[in-house]
Amino acid sequence: MNEEKTLTPVITIGLNIKDQHFDYSMAELNNLAVANNMQVVESLVQKTDHKDAATYFGKGKVAELAAALADDGVETVVVNDELSPSQIRNLEKQTSSKIIDRTGLILEIFANRARTHEAKLQVQLAKLQYQLPRLHTSASQRLDQQTGAGGGGFTSRGAGESQYELNRRTIQDKISHIKHELKQIQKSDQTQRKQRETNQIPTIALVGYTNAGKSTIMNQLLTRFGDENKQVMVKNMLFATLDTNVRRLVFPDNKKLLASDTVGFVSKLPHQLVSAFRSTLAEAANADLLVQVVDFSDADRQLMMDTTEQTLKEIGVPEIPMITIMNKADLTDSRYPFREGNNLIMSATDDQSIDALVELIKETVFKNYVTQDLLIPFKDGQVVSELNEQATVLNTEYLDDGTKLTVEMPADDLKRFNQYVLE
Ligand SMILES: Nc1nc2c(ncn2[C@@H]2O[C@H](COP(=O)(O)OP(=O)(O)OP(=O)(O)O)[C@@H](O)[C@H]2O)c(=O)[nH]1
Ligand SMILES: [Mg+2]
Structure with missing residues (x-):
């Protein structure tokens, strides 16, 4: 990509309360910031045994943050956890900066990536649900701009209780309106799914961490066994896919499959998003086989697999048989394709790997x-x-x-x- 982007300089900051995975989650936060067109100028950490109720970080760390902001000429801070509305307000006051917490950051990325009407509605719903408890008299107008909830409707005529009530009601109205619209869309999705079920074509769902290679694998399968013109988007960025894409595959022996490519996961995926995207992910919940795609070249892959499994549980995906694909083996010293039971070390860029993958999928799906x-x-x-x-x-x-x-x-x-x- 050559397009020029103006990057917003930010300082990231995290609180480490005896978290053995802290470094990983901080590194991921920095990647998320980059995915949101930010440039991480400095990264601060406080090691402690408790959170400060008022400002999340301790007094000393807040002062250090304020000084770093002034030194670096930076006006935006990204915090590694979800903060309470009052913690955000207090920190903003004490550091004279804009505070974005991890949830707000992920919501912004999703909002920028959403393409289809359904994805846009789902992101908007998640944002409004995040925003509602954060509405605060005079801050309500500003927060609306900050989280970028779609549609106008808010006027800046003074703050005060009545304006607050008005904003609150407007948000609640929007929430129920979007929920209603999503229900309509989802009804037709369900009809389609029923239709497919009666057609008896088995379904597989590609699931896993963002950027693991799910869409790349989907496209390789389409090139070989499907309609090449129906390729899905592949990008080296976090959350490239936000919509579920279902494609039909027909193998040379006439066996057919429906494959769905879904939104990727990340650690601490905001619960508002998980619930808003539940229907998109329902495709996975209804699959006959889950194909978990893992970036084998990433040292933190075990954590990513744990997160994937946790998120699947959170969405309410029942016990569905799962195979695990260790993808991007070309970036490692490992031999590939290499199969071990229901696991496969492979590379999406390698034809033999795709053959081995299809073999494994067919064995599992068509075993009856x-x-x-x-x-x-x-x-x-x-x-x-x-x-x-x-x-x-x-x-x-x-x-x-x-x-x-x-x-x-x-x-x-x-x-x-x-x-x-x-x-
Ligand atoms: N070297 C190498 N790169 C790969 C492989 N598979 C995928 N990639 C690259 O990894 C990046 C992410 O791939 P995607 O297929 O978009 O990943 P995804 O899992 O669909 O990601 P989300 O849609 O964000 O959840 C792209 O730049 C791909 O070209 C692989 O086997 N080897
Ligand atoms: Mg994808």
Whole structure:
């Protein structure tokens, strides 16, 4: 990307209360800031055993922050945790800067990335829910601008109780309006999903940490087994994908799959976003197989896997079989493709890896498939076409009393064709 961007200089700051993963979460915060067009000028840390109720950081650290801001000529601070509204206000007052907490930062990134109507509504809903308890008499107008909630409606005519009440009600109205609109959209999603379920095509969902390579893998599968014109967006940035994209794959043996590519996760994903994106992620909850994609070249991959599993639980994804893909092996010294049970070390850039991945997926998804000879009398010709369409037909023979098909399909589906079974 060559486009010129004005970067906002920021200081990041975190509180380390005996957190063994603190360095990782600080490094991630800095990456999130970069993803939001910020330039991290300085990063401060306070090691302590408690949070300050009023300012989150202790007095000394707040003074140090104020001095650093003045020295660096920086006016924005990004904090590594979600703060209470009053902590944000107090810190802003004492440091004369704009304070953005981790939740606010992630919400901003999502807002900048959302493309489809549904994603935009979901982000807006999350933002409003974040904003509501943070509304504060005179600060309400400013906070609205700061978190960039869409749509106008707020006037800056004085502060005061009535303005506060008005703002509060406006936000609540917007929330219920968006919820209603999302429900409508989601109803049609559900209908589509039902439709697919009745079509009996198994579904896999690519899940995992942001930037792990989910969309890249999806595109490789599409190039080989799907409609190449329906590629999804791949970018080397956090949260490139915010919408669930479902694509159809057909393998050479006529076995079909629906693959969905979903939004990536990050540690401490704001609960407002998780709940707003629940329906987008419902695609994962309804899958027959989860394909967890991990960036194998990242030293913190275990933490990323833990986060993914936690987030899936939070969304309410039930116990769905999962395979784990250690992607980006080309950036490591590891041999690939290399399979170990239900895990695969691979690289999305390598054809043999994609073959191994498809093999692993097929073994898992189609494991209930059985092979059976059927004899279909000529008068039931439509059954032959139906089977050619839906099943894997391994062999076709025309006999005197009908068409003999050797088919491969789920044992459950085969029951419908019991009358044609050749013993
Ligand atoms: N070297 C290498 N790079 C890869 C591989 N797979 C993906 N990438 C790169 O990693 C970056 C992120 O890939 P995406 O496919 O967009 O990642 P994602 O998991 O969809 O990310 P989100 O949509 O943000 O959740 C891109 O720059 C890809 O080109 C791989 O196997 N090897
Ligand atoms: Mg993606």
